[in-house]
Amino acid sequence: MLQEYRTVARAAQAEIVVKRSRFICAVWPVQDREEAEARIAEWSQLHARATHNVPAFRVGLGYLVEGCSDDGEPAGTAGRPALSVLQKEDLRQVAVVVTRYFGGTLLGAAGLVRAYTDAVVAGLAAAGIVTMRHHTALEIQSPYDLLGKVQHYIAAAGHPADPPEYGAEVRWRVWVPTPAVDRTVRDLSELSAGRLILRVGEGAYRPVEGKP
Structure with missing residues (x-):
């Protein structure tokens, strides 16, 4: 299991125009190949009258799966450049489609590579990039x-926490990077002389603040 990975922060779109051809890049964070292909198919159907709908995706938190297509553009001038941008940024759990509406001027192989590359770069800029880290x-x-001591420890460690619930005692959920769970449990047990009740729960990927 990956401890962290980079992906896009949100779904987004961006458009560039090259010699009157419109290149519209749609970007999505996705969970798996099935979702990537569904997003791509839905977008391509929405733009069925476009000259080309060029997809690329990278998914998998264990085994990495990649895919792309030139969708009728000359081989190697569209899908591969789009995928290369995702590879260069080391992104996972992401799908893109670049839709082209032909403007009447041929761009040539080099021009197509630049246009599809620039469209994906613009799409990623609109979506934003975030690092997701596995927390428990x-x-x-x-x-x-003991509340003040515990809050000070959690804040100093930089662990995100859900809002506390106040009752006879204080209950709250703290998200700890998975490799640090055992140490955190040990530290809190020592800090409280064993008076805290600590339960290790489920794991999930969460965004890392300030780290693209």
Whole structure:
């Protein structure tokens, strides 16, 4: 399992115009190949009258699967350049389609490569890039007199936390990078002299603040 990976932050679109040809890049974060292909198919159907709909995707948090197509453009001038941008940025869980509406002027092989490359670069800029890191939920139940110490430890460690629930004791969920879970449990147990109730919960990928 990957501890972290880079992907796009949100679905987005961007358009560039090259010699009156419109190149519209649509970008999506996706979970798997099936979702990537579904997004691509839906977009291509929406733009069925376009001259070309050129897809590319990279998915898989274990085994990496990549795909692309020139969709009728000269071989190697469209799909491969689009995929190369995703590879250069080392992105996963991402799908793109570049839709071309022909403007009447042939661009040549080099011009097509530049246009499809630039369209994907523009699409990624619109979507934003984020690093996703695998975290594990740590459920904490704390007496009120320990709350300040625990909050200080969590803040100093930089672990994101869900809003606390206040009752007879304070309960809240802290998201700890998975490799640091055992150390965090040990530290909190020592800090509280064993008075905290700690439960290790599920794992999930979460965005890393300030790290593209």
